[in-house]
Amino acid sequence: MLLPLIHAYELSEAIHDDGIKVVLNGNGADEIFYGYTGHIRTAWITRLLNALRWARPVLSRVSDTRLSVLMEKPGHRKAAFYSQMARRQYWSKVLRDDIVDGLENIVSQEMEAWGSVLPCDDFIDESNFLSVFVENTHSLTIVSDLPPMMASVEMRSPFLDQEIISAAMGIHFSRKVKGPGDGSRLKYILRQAVKDLIPTEILNAPKRGFGMGIQEKDVLLGPWRPYADELFGEFPEMGIFDGEKIRAMWINMREQQTGDWGLLAKLFAIGLWSREIE
Numbered sequence: 229m230l231l232p233l234i235h236a237y238e239l240s241e242a243i244h245d246d247g248i249k250v251v252l253n254g255n256g257a258d259e260i261f262y263g264y265t266g267h268i269r270t271a272w273i274t275r276l277l278n279a280l281r282w283a284r285p286v287l288s289r290v291s292d293t294r295l296s297v298l299m300e301k302p303g304h305r306k307a308a309f310y311s312q313m314a315r316r317q318y319w320s321k322v323l324r325d326d327i328v329d330g331l332e333n334i335v336s337q338e339m340e341a342w343g344s345v346l347p348c349d350d351f352i353d354e355s356n357f358l359s360v361f362v363e364n365t366h367s368l369t370i371v372s373d374l375p376p377m378m379a380s381v382e383m384r385s386p387f388l389d390q391e392i393i394s395a396a397m398g399i400h401f402s403r404k405v406k407g408p409g410d411g412s413r414l415k416y417i418l419r420q421a422v423k424d425l426i427p428t429e430i431l432n433a434p435k436r437g438f439g440m441g442i443q444e445k446d447v448l449l450g451p452w453r454p455y456a457d458e459l460f461g462e463f464p465e466m467g468i469f470d471g472e473k474i475r476a477m478w479i480n481m482r483e484q485q486t487g488d489w490g491l492l493a494k495l496f497a498i499g500l501w502s503r504e505i506e
Contacts (some may be wrong), residue, residue, distance in 0.1 A: 303343035
């Protein structure tokens with residue numbers, strides 16, 4: 229369910245076989261120097277929000293729209309977005325109706341706390357700062373910890389150093405995010421820093437993650453389908469989930485072959501974990 233763990237282990241094994249004990253990795257570089265392809269869109273949204281600053285008092289009162297979320301004050305926009313998405317896109321689909329209203333969104337609260345100390349007003353900076361400290365924290369740190377330990381290798385993550393993060397967040401996003409739309413010039417500062425060390429075809433290659441090309445839909449409707457049928461047919465409720473809602477979601481998505489496959493994959497992982505600990 230977390231492919232970077234598997235691939236980091238395979239990589240660590242190869243590093244160990246080469247006789248190397250300590251190695252540097254690039255974890256965090258995409259978050260603080262803006263290397264994900266989605267950052268092109270986020271940079272565009274940021275420029276739009278900056279142009280609409282004068283309208284924030286009015287648009288912030290618009291109800292039930294993503295625009296109202298984005299018009300929250302700096303540092304609170306992503307927290308508000310997470311809160312809205314949880315209640316309207318996720319909780320109502322999979323949780324029992326009688327407990328939804330009483331739930332606290334701890335992730336949104338944590339994002340709001342971190343966002344309040346961010347000195348930058350630009351939305352893309354807020355979004356990526358919170359990616360480091362909340363969203364991607366576990367994947368950034370666990371991937372460089374458990375897999376290499378299993379292979380008797382030690383990894384270091386220089387981009388997660390607090391001084392590097394501080395310096396990177398002080399650089400305007402326009403110097404990090406460049407076109408074109410294929411992402412071949414994202415992390416522009418880092419690409420420029422090593423352009424005399426790396427072949428051009430690698431330097432200008434678009435971003436490709438460890439899970440590139442592997443889709444939840446293909447897995448759940450393919451080799452994992454018998455397990456998904458069995459699990460979603462009688463989903464562990466754990467005191468909060470509505471098994472009937474989840475079963476109906478699975479049947480509909482299986483027949484229509486469309487829907488929120490990311491959410492379904494998360495439920496699949498939670499269900500397997502619940503059964504494992506019972």
